[in-house]
Every structure is written in C-alpha cells, then in structure tokens.
Amino acid sequence: MQNMDERVQVIQSWLETLKSLVSQLDKTIEDKKVKEYLLRPSSNSMIDVEFLLLHGLEAPNRAHASMWFEMAEFQLGQAEKQLKHAQDMVAKYGENLEVIGG
Numbered sequence: 001m002q003n004m005d006e007r008v009q010v011i012q013s014w015l016e017t018l019k020s021l022v023s024q025l026d027k028t029i030e031d032k033k034v035k036e037y038l039l040r041p042s043s044n045s046m047i048d049v050e051f052l053l054l055h056g057l058e059a060p061n062r063a064h065a066s067m068w069f070e071m072a073e074f075q076l077g078q079a080e081k082q083l084k085h086a087q088d089m090v091a092k093y094g095e096n097l098e099v100i101g102g
Contacts, residue, residue: 004062007069008053014076015049018042021083028090033099038086045079048072 022039029035049072056068089097 004065004069008057011049011053011069011072011076014073014080015046015053018046018076018079018083021087022046025083025086025090028095029086030096031098034097037099038082038089042079042082042086045075045082048075049079 022043025039026035029038052068052072052075056065056072059065059068
C-alpha cells in the first residue's frame with residue numbers, strides 16, 4: 001500500500017500528464033467550439049482535482065486525506081476518459097472537425 005506522499009506524487013504526476021494532453025489537443029484542434037465541447041469537461045475535472053488534492057493535504061488525519069485523494073483519483077479517471085474521447089474524435093474526423101448545432 002502506498003504511503004500518503006507517494007499517493008500525492010502519483011496524483012500530481014497523473015494530473016500533469018493529463019494537462020499536457022489537454023495542451024496538445026488544444027494546439028491540434030482547430031475549431032474553438034470543438035475545443036470548448038471536447039476539452040472543457042476534462043479541464044473542469046482537473047480544476048476539481050487541484051481543489052481535492054489541496055484538501056487532502058490539509059486533512060486532519062489519514063482517513064480524511066485518503067477520502068479526498070480517492071475523490072481526486074476518481075476525477076482524474078473521468079478527465080482521462082473525456083480526453084480519450086477527444087483523441088478518438090480527432091483521430092476519426094481530423095484536426096478540423098466541427099460542432100454541428102450547438
């Protein structure tokens with residue numbers, strides 16, 4: 001089982017990896033509406049992770065810290081799924097895909 005410092009490092013590393021992916025996709029996708037539609041949800045999840053991580057680091061005990069870190073890991077998983085979907089859309093439809101309707 002990981003100690004708290006290792007867990008924080010894993011979460012921070014995962015977060016940085018996903019932020020890098022968002023940056024890469026932001027440079028790749030041409031349409032502003034598509035960027036908003038595909039990248040905003042994962043970016044919002046990552047903002048949540050930073051909030052959750054901070055609360056975990058400030059938690060009064062290990063049990064509370066673990067709870068905050070578990071929620072952070074869940075949000076990272078959601079962000080990762082959203083970014084995988086964005087990558088799949090770009091792979092399938094190209095860099096200049098467009099939002100129709102919205």
